[in-house]
Amino acid sequence: MDFSDLGLSAELLDAINAEGYSTPTPIQAQAIPAVLEGHDLLASAQTGTGKTAGFGLPLLQRLSQGKRASSRQVRALVLAPTRELAAQVGKSIATYGAKLPLRTHIIFGGVGQNPQVEALKRGVDVLIATPGRLLDLQQQGHVDLSRLEVLVLDEADRMLDMGFIHDIKRLLRLMPAKRQNLLFSATFSNEIQALAKQLLHDPKMIEVAQRNATADKVEQTVYQVDREKKRDLLAHLIETQKWYQVLVFSRTKHGANRLAEQLSKRSIPAMAIHGNKSQGARTRALGAFKSGELQVLVATDIAARGIDIHQLPYVVNFDLPNVAEDYVHRIGRTGRAGSQGEAISLVCIDEAQLLKNIERLIKSSLERRIEPGFEPDPNAVAQPIENGRRSGPPRNANRAAKPGRTRKPRTRNRSSSERS
Known part of the structure; x- marks a missing residue:
C-alpha cells in the first residue's frame, strides 16, 4: 500500500514525500481512512509506529475542507501529557500542513502566555496543548471550545498516569456534544477502555500490536x-x-x-x-x-x-x-x-x-x-x-514495605504553576 491509496490530498502527499515517507505504517494504514470517514477512533499501537501522522494527516485534510477558525475559536484540539510531546506533535502537524491554509499553534506551561494569547485571538484551526495551560487560558477567557469539531487525546494512558483525568473532564464540559473523538494510546489498559466508553461514540477500534508489547527490533x-x-x-x-x-x-x-x-x-x-x-x-x-x-x-x-x-x-x-x-x-x-x-x-x-x-x-x-x-x-x-x-x-x-513492592501512582490536584 502507498500513501496515495489512502485518499489524501495532493498537498499532504507532497508534504509526506518531502519528509521521505513512502509506505504507511500499519497504524497509519488503518487510522487514516477511518478518520477521513468521520469515525470516532480508539487506536493502540507500539510507541514509535507513527500515530501522529495517523491522526494528523486526515485531521488536516478534513479541516481544510471547511471554514477557517474565527476569533478565539478552536476547530481541532490535540491534548498531550507533556510539553515535549506537545512540541513534537505540533512540529509534525505544522510540517504536514505547510501547504494548507490552516493555522496551527502549540500551548503549554513554563513559558510566557502572551504569544499564545495572541495566536488564540486570531483563531486556531489545530491547537496542540497540555491540559493545565489550556485550562488556565480558558478561565481567562482566551479560548473558545464551544465549536470544536475534533478532539484528539494523544498518549491518553500517560495522561491518566499523570493525574490529568479531572482536567480532561473539565475540558470536555466546554465542548459541543457532537464532535469527532480520536483516542490514541501506546497501551490499551483497562482504564483506557473505560475512558473510551465515556468519550467515544460507536468507535472504530485499531490495535496493531498486542497490549504492552515492546518493539521487535x-x-x-x-x-x-x-x-x-x-x-x-x-x-x-x-x-x-x-x-x-x-x-x-x-x-x-x-x-x-x-x-x-x-x-x-x-x-x-x-x-x-x-x-x-x-x-x-x-x-x-x-x-x-x-x-x-x-x-x-x-x-x-x-x-x-x-x-x-x-x-x-x-x-x-x-x-x-x-x-x-x-x-x-x-x-x-x-x-x-x-x-x-x-x-x-x-x-x-x-x-x-x-x-x-x-x-x-x-x-x-x-x-x-x-x-x-x-x-x-x-x-x-x-x-x-x-x-x-x-x-x-x-x-x-x-x-515495612517488602523489597521492590510497587505502589500505584497517586492522583492529586495540581496548582496552576505545577501544571504542564
Whole structure:
C-alpha cells in the first residue's frame, strides 16, 4: 500500500514525500481512512509506529475542507501529557500542513502566555496543548471550545498516569456534544477502555500490536549490579562500548541531576531534563541531544513520551520504573519505525520485584549479564523503594514495605504553576 491509496490530498502527499515517507505504517494504514470517514477512533499501537501522522494527516485534510477558525475559536484540539510531546506533535502537524491554509499553534506551561494569547485571538484551526495551560487560558477567557469539531487525546494512558483525568473532564464540559473523538494510546489498559466508553461514540477500534508489547527490533538486556556501583558501571559501559546519544532514565529529579553531574565530571557530556527544569533549559538540552552535541541525556519519566529521535541507538534504565507499563514507554524511545535499538537496564537487588513485574507484563524473560569488575555482592540485602525513592530502614518494622513492592501512582490536584 502507498500513501496515495489512502485518499489524501495532493498537498499532504507532497508534504509526506518531502519528509521521505513512502509506505504507511500499519497504524497509519488503518487510522487514516477511518478518520477521513468521520469515525470516532480508539487506536493502540507500539510507541514509535507513527500515530501522529495517523491522526494528523486526515485531521488536516478534513479541516481544510471547511471554514477557517474565527476569533478565539478552536476547530481541532490535540491534548498531550507533556510539553515535549506537545512540541513534537505540533512540529509534525505544522510540517504536514505547510501547504494548507490552516493555522496551527502549540500551548503549554513554563513559558510566557502572551504569544499564545495572541495566536488564540486570531483563531486556531489545530491547537496542540497540555491540559493545565489550556485550562488556565480558558478561565481567562482566551479560548473558545464551544465549536470544536475534533478532539484528539494523544498518549491518553500517560495522561491518566499523570493525574490529568479531572482536567480532561473539565475540558470536555466546554465542548459541543457532537464532535469527532480520536483516542490514541501506546497501551490499551483497562482504564483506557473505560475512558473510551465515556468519550467515544460507536468507535472504530485499531490495535496493531498486542497490549504492552515492546518493539521487535529492540535488544533488551539487564546488567545485575549493586546499587552503589550503578554510576560507575554506566560510565564504564558508555566509555568501553563507545555509546553515543544515550537516553538514561532516572527515578527522581534529584537522581537525574546528580547522575548528569557525575558523568560530566568523567568527561562524558551529560545534562538532565525533568519537571523542575525551566522550559528553556529543557528545550536547550533536548536540542543539543538531538543534534548529537550532547552524548547523554538523563531524564525522568516526564520525558518518556516527548522524545522522538530518529534511530536513537540506546536507552538505559538507570532505575527501573515503579510502574511496569512505564518500562514499555521508556524503551519505546529506541527502535522507532522499524530501526534497531538497544535497551539496557541496570538492576540492583532492591529492584528484583520490579523486574519480575516488567517481565510478567511483557511476557518475556530479559537476558541477564554481569560485567567483569562489577559483580554484585551475593550477600547484599534489599532496601525498600517507596514513592520513587529508596529509603532507609522503616520506622515501624511491622509496616515495612517488602523489597521492590510497587505502589500505584497517586492522583492529586495540581496548582496552576505545577501544571504542564
